[in-house]
Amino acid sequence: MPKHILVTGANGQLGSELQHLTKNNTYETVSFYFTDKEDLDITNVSEVEAFCKEKKIKVIINCAAYTAVDKAEEDKESANLINHLAVKYMSQIAKTQGIQMIHISTDYVFDGSNCRPYIEEDRVNPTSIYGQSKLDGERAMQEICPPNSLIIRTSWVYSAFGNNFVKTMLRLAKQRDELGVIFDQVGTPTYAKNLAQSILDIITKKYNASNVEVYHYSNEGVCSWYDFAKTIFELSQIPCRVNPITTEQYPTPAKRPHYSILNKSKIKREFDLDIPYWKDALKDALGSLEA
Numbered sequence: 130m131p132k133h134i135l136v137t138g139a140n141g142q143l144g145s146e147l148q149h150l151t152k153n154n155t156y157e158t159v160s161f162y163f164t165d166k167e168d169l170d171i172t173n174v175s176e177v178e179a180f181c182k183e184k185k186i187k188v189i190i191n192c193a194a195y196t197a198v199d200k201a202e203e204d205k206e207s208a209n210l211i212n213h214l215a216v217k218y219m220s221q222i223a224k225t226q227g228i229q230m231i232h233i234s235t236d237y238v239f240d241g242s243n244c245r246p247y248i249e250e251d252r253v254n255p256t257s258i259y260g261q262s263k264l265d266g267e268r269a270m271q272e273i274c275p276p277n278s279l280i281i282r283t284s285w286v287y288s289a290f291g292n293n294f295v296k297t298m299l300r301l302a303k304q305r306d307e308l309g310v311i312f313d314q315v316g317t318p319t320y321a322k323n324l325a326q327s328i329l330d331i332i333t334k335k336y337n338a339s340n341v342e343v344y345h346y347s348n349e350g351v352c353s354w355y356d357f358a359k360t361i362f363e364l365s366q367i368p369c370r371v372n373p374i375t376t377e378q379y380p381t382p383a384k385r386p387h388y389s390i391l392n393k394s395k396i397k398r399e400f401d402l403d404i405p406y407w408k409d410a411l412k413d414a415l416g417s418l419e420a
C-alpha cells in the first residue's frame with residue numbers, strides 16, 4: 130500500500146523542486162499529490178479536510194506560504210491567514226486524521242542580533258510581519274501537535290523555478306554594468322533542490338516524536354548578499370561590477386535581520402544528511418538555469 134503524500138504550494142520554488150525530483154517517481158512506496166492555490170487553497174479548511182480524507186493522505190509537506198516579505202508589511206491579514214491560520218487549521222486536520230506534517234518556516238523568526246549561528250532553541254524575535262506570521266504558524270502547529278511532525282526553518286531560498294535573488298541578479302546584469310548589493314546582511318543561501326532532496330530523505334526514514342521538533346536547514350557556509358551576487362556573476366562569467374552597499378542605503382518596507390546564519394547540526398545528525406556548500410550548490414543551480 131503506497132504512502133499518500135500531499136505537497137501544497139507545489140508551483141513555488143520548493144514545491145517545484147519536489148515535483149522535479151519525483152518526476153520519475155523512484156519512491157515506489159509513496160505516491161504524491163501536488164497541489165497549488167488553484168487546486169487546493171490551504172486557507173479553505175473544509176476543502177483541505179475533504180481532500181486529505183478522500184486521498185487517504187499520510188504526510189503533508191506544506192510548501193504553501195505568503196512569501197512577499199515587503200508586501201506583507203501592508204497586507205498583514207493575508208500573511209496571517211496563509212502563514213498562521215491555515216497552518217493552524219491544517220495541523221488540526223492532521224492531528225484528527227493521523228497525518229504527519231512537514232512544515233517549512235524561516236530564519237526571519239530571529240532578529241539577527243546573534244553573533245554565532247542560530248540553534249533551534251535560540252530566542253525568537255521577528256522584525257517583520259512576515260516573520261511574525263511564520264512564527265505564529267510554528268507556534269500553532271507546536272501547540273496542536275500533529276503526530277511525528279516537524280518544522281524546518283530555512284533561509285535565502287533560490288531555485289531554477291520561480292522568482293529569487295539569483296534570477297534578479299542575472300536579469301539586472303543584462304540591463305546594467307554595475308550594481309549595488311547589501312554587504313551588511315549575512316546568512317546562507319539555500320538551493321531549494323537540496324532542501325527538497327533532504328525532505329524526501331526525511332520522509333523515507335522512520336521518525337517518531339512526541340513533540341513538533343524544529344530543525345534548521347540551509348546550504349553550508351556563510352556569505353553576504355554582496356558575496357552572493359559577486360559569486361553568481363563570477364560563476365556565470367558575467368562582467369557586471371558589484372559595489373557593496375549598506376542596508377541603510379537600500380531601505381525596504383520590512384526590516385531584515387543583519388545576521389541569519391542557521392546551525393544545521395541537529396538536522397544533519399538526526400537524519401544523517403550531507404548538505405552541499407553554498408557555492409557548489411549555486412554552480413549546480415546555474416547549470417539548470419542556463420540549460
Ligand SMILES: NC(=O)c1ccc[n+]([C@@H]2O[C@H](COP(=O)([O-])OP(=O)(O)OC[C@H]3O[C@@H](n4cnc5c(N)ncnc54)[C@H](OP(=O)(O)O)[C@@H]3O)[C@@H](O)[C@H]2O)c1
Pocket residue numbers: 137138139140141142143144165166167169170171172191192193194195196211233234235236263282283284285286287291
Ligand atoms: N523564499 C525564501 O527565500 C524563503 C526563505 C526562508 C523560508 N522560506 C519558506 O520556505 C517555504 C517555501 O518557500 P518558496 O520560496 O518555495 O515559496 P514560493 O516560491 O513563494 O511558493 C509558495 C507557493 O505557495 C502558493 N500559495 C500561496 N498561498 C496559497 C494558498 N492559500 N493555498 C495554496 N498555495 C498557496 C504560492 O502561490 P502564489 O505564488 O500564486 O501565491 C506559491 O506557489 C515557505 O514556507 C517560505 O516561507 C522561503
